[in-house]
Amino acid sequence: MSGLILKLGPKERVLINGAVIENGDRRSRFSIVTPNANILRLRDAIHPEEVTTPVRRVCYIAQLVLSGDVEPDEAKHQILRGIEQLSQAMSDPDSRKQLTAATEAVMEKQFYQALKALRDLLPREDRLLAGRMQ
Numbered sequence: 001m002s003g004l005i006l007k008l009g010p011k012e013r014v015l016i017n018g019a020v021i022e023n024g025d026r027r028s029r030f031s032i033v034t035p036n037a038n039i040l041r042l043r044d045a046i047h048p049e050e051v052t053t054p055v056r057r058v059c060y061i062a063q064l065v066l067s068g069d070v071e072p073d074e075a076k077h078q079i080l081r082g083i084e085q086l087s088q089a090m091s092d093p094d095s096r097k098q099l100t101a102a103t104e105a106v107m108e109k110q111f112y113q114a115l116k117a118l119r120d121l122l123p124r125e126d127r128l129l130a131g132r133m134q
Contacts, residue, residue, distance in 0.1 A: 004031070004032040004037075004039065004112075005029060005030070005031055005032075006029070006030045006031075006032055006039065007027065007028070007029050007030075008023040008027065008028045008029075008030070009023065009027055010023060010024070010025050010026060010027060011023060011024075011025070012041070012042075012043065013041075013042040013043075014039060014040065014041050014042060015038075015039065015040040015041075015042060015045075015066070015067055016032075016037060016038070016039050017037055017038050017039075017068070018038070018067065018068040020042070036109070038065070038066045038067070038068060038111070038112070039066065039112055040063060040066040040067060040112075040115075044119070045063060046059055046060050046063055048060070053125055053129065054082065054085065054086055054089070054125070055086060055118060055121045055122055055125040056122070056125075057082060058079055058082035058083060058086065058102075058118055059115055059118045059119055059122075061075050061078050061079050061082065062075065062079055062106075062111045062114050062115040062118065063115060065111040066111055066112060066115065072109050072111065075111070076106055076109070079102075079106050079114065080103065080106055083099050083102055083103050083106070083118075086099060086121070087099050089128070090121065090124065090125075090128075092124075094124070095121060095124060098117045098118070098120050098121050099117075099121075101113070101114075101117040102114045102117040102118050105117060
């Protein structure tokens with residue numbers, strides 16, 4: 001992930017290549033210059049008990065790569081299979097755009113970008129599921 005600018009609030013935590021880093025008492029800005037660094041804001045992390053929907057499941061797999069808990073090659077196939085399943089239910093143009101972006105990112109082993117694209121689908125998924133329950 002070369003050129004990533006990371007802005008952290010006071011006491012905010014971030015996971016970088018498996019190490020949890022906590023910011024100090026002031027807002028900070030960091031430039032991540034190491035290519036392919038695995039970075040996850042802990043405030044954005046999905047906890048295992050929250051993996052209750054199809055989009056969250058695929059996001060969680062991408063997150064496991066970023067945390068170093070799963071090898072990228074092992075997760076790649078699971079994520080792509082999940083994206084394919086999501087594309088059958090989410091066929092509107094905006095969802096397709098996000099799913100395509102996520103697929104391209106996974107193919108390039110850019111799991112942070114894949115996670116970011118997939119997370120954009122969470123509000124849409126919530127609306128779809130809410131409509132089904134009524």
